[in-house]
Amino acid sequence: xxRPDPIVxxxxxxxxxxxxxxxxLGIPGGWLAGAMLVVAIAALSGVEVAIAxxxxxxxxxxxxxxxxxxxxxxxxxxxxxxxxxxxLVVLSIPLIVGVVMVFLMRIAGWNRATAxxxxxxxxxxxxxxxxxxxxxxxxxVAIVQTMRVAILVAVLPLAALWLSEPVQPMVFPPLGGTDDxxxxxxxxxxxxxxxxxxxxxxxxxxGGLFVSAVLHGTGLVLGRPPEWVAIFGFITLGxxxxxxxxxxxxxxxxxxxxxxxxxxxxxxxxxxLMAMVGAWLTGFSVLKLIVAFAPGGLEAMIVLAFAMxxxxxxxxxxxxxxxxxxxxxxxxxxxxxxxxxxxx
Numbered sequence: 001x002x003r004p005d006p007i008v009x010x011x012x013x014x015x016x017x018x019x020x021x022x023x024x025l026g027i028p029g030g031w032l033a034g035a036m037l038v039v040a041i042a043a044l045s046g047v048e049v050a051i052a053x054x055x056x057x058x059x060x061x062x063x064x065x066x067x068x069x070x071x072x073x074x075x076x077x078x079x080x081x082x083x084x085x086x087x088l089v090v091l092s093i094p095l096i097v098g099v100v101m102v103f104l105m106r107i108a109g110w111n112r113a114t115a116x117x118x119x120x121x122x123x124x125x126x127x128x129x130x131x132x133x134x135x136x137x138x139x140x141v142a143i144v145q146t147m148r149v150a151i152l153v154a155v156l157p158l159a160a161l162w163l164s165e166p167v168q169p170m171v172f173p174p175l176g177g178t179d180d181x182x183x184x185x186x187x188x189x190x191x192x193x194x195x196x197x198x199x200x201x202x203x204x205x206x207g208g209l210f211v212s213a214v215l216h217g218t219g220l221v222l223g224r225p226p227e228w229v230a231i232f233g234f235i236t237l238g239x240x241x242x243x244x245x246x247x248x249x250x251x252x253x254x255x256x257x258x259x260x261x262x263x264x265x266x267x268x269x270x271x272x273l274m275a276m277v278g279a280w281l282t283g284f285s286v287l288k289l290i291v292a293f294a295p296g297g298l299e300a301m302i303v304l305a306f307a308m309x310x311x312x313x314x315x316x317x318x319x320x321x322x323x324x325x326x327x328x329x330x331x332x333x334x335x336x337x338x339x340x341x342x343x344x
Contacts, residue, residue, distance in 0.1 A: 011049040014038045015239035023231070029157040029307040031234035032300075036153055039242025044250050049243045056240055057204050063233025063303050064205040065188035067312040068212020069224040078284075082317060085278045089293055089318045092274045093325060096121045096267045096295055103266055108259045111135060116333065118144040120326055121267055121295030122319065130330065139248070140256055146244045147253075147260040148267070152296040153241065153304055180221045187211050202298045202323075206316060209302070213313050230306070237303050267295040285310070292318040 018038030022030030104115035113136035195207025275289035305315035
């Protein structure tokens with residue numbers, strides 16, 4: 001039997017301390033944000049942090065299945081309005097990329113490849129995978145993109161207070177019984193694995209979410225899984241985000257901090273503007289639309305929506321559409337703009 005990795009155990013312990021600290025304070029998304037902040041601070045301070053892939057996947061499964069239990073008849077009734085906001089998300093992508101890219105090239109002085117990949121709103125893992133094939137400064141892309149997700153996870157819960165939209169936790173009964181639990185977990189895990197094998201972005205999370213949403217939306221399963229299941233997923237994802245700062249130091253972060261903050265401000269300003277237009281057209285909550293339009297990571301934003309009780313199925317659909325568009329278009333954009341590495 002393999003021995004537990006002390007680095008992974010330490011990372012989880014740090015995440016649990018941070019998540020518990022903010023979670024027990026009642027801060028929306030506190031379990032996620034607290035875990036991320038403590039692990040990120042440790043990583044930037046030189047502490048070795050990591051998370052095992054199997055543990056990350058288990059966290060995605062747990063939180064995905066839990067999120068689907070938030071689907072209600074009201075959610076289903078709002079489906080006809082989704083194309084309006086999905087269209088706005090699609091329109092927001094070139095706006096965010098264009099404005100942030102101009103800033104990074106003209107003001108920060110970054111080359112075109114670095115600016116292009118740093119300005120993409122989301123799809124962090126995909127962008128970091130293709131960045132070495134270009135002339136981009138990969139560490140800068142990684143820091144700017146990771147900072148964007150970290151800031152969103154830390155700041156968006158506070159937006160609920162700023163917008164005078166206090167998050168009221170939804171009250172769900174526990175699972176109806178053993179049969180409901182077997183159906184939910186069995187079908188949820190099966191759907192998650194299938195989505196993962198089919199290459200769906202964030203498949204383990206999206207697949208579990210979709211199956212759980214169908215089961216709850218049709219009334220086949222009633223009630224929500226135990227709260228500790230979701231909390232485990234929040235802390236695990238928080239640790240995952242925090243470990244993305246591994247290898248960076250405070251000095252390196254300081255060198256691009258103002259650029260990261262400025263590019264984030266530009267991107268979120270456009271997202272907020274589009275969210276306000278969407279709220280005007282559909283009557284949806286501005287806060288829910290901001291989370292759906294925010295230029296952050298797919299998994300992080302969906303989990304944050306669930307933690308803040310902001311219709312995770314709605315948020316998932318919008319971030320998945322944006323991820324797929326970026327993943328499909330990025331290779332063609334890189335080729336069209338001549339961003340491929342000349343060293344390859």
